[in-house]
Amino acid sequence: MPFHGAAKRHRRSLDEEAIACLEAGLEAVVPSVEEELAGIRALRASLGPHIFDPDEIDAFMREGRP
Numbered sequence: 001m002p003f004h005g006a007a008k009r010h011r012r013s014l015d016e017e018a019i020a021c022l023e024a025g026l027e028a029v030v031p032s033v034e035e036e037l038a039g040i041r042a043l044r045a046s047l048g049p050h051i052f053d054p055d056e057i058d059a060f061m062r063e064g065r066p
Contacts, residue, residue, distance in 0.1 A: 007017035031039075 003017065004014065007014050010017060010020070012020065
């Protein structure tokens with residue numbers, strides 16, 4: 001049980017560990033919309049130009065995954 005192990009490592013009770021995890025999640029920095037868009041645009045630019053055929057995409061989706 002990873003949660004139980006984390007509580008032991010941090011020398012906290014399970015309740016204290018749960019509270020610490022919740023507090024850490026609430027303190028997480030949420031990027032602004034502009035930052036998110038900049039990241040998306042950078043990712044798209046790194047992929048290069050691709051032409052996707054809608055029929056080909058549909059065939060791949062119908063084929064399923066191995």
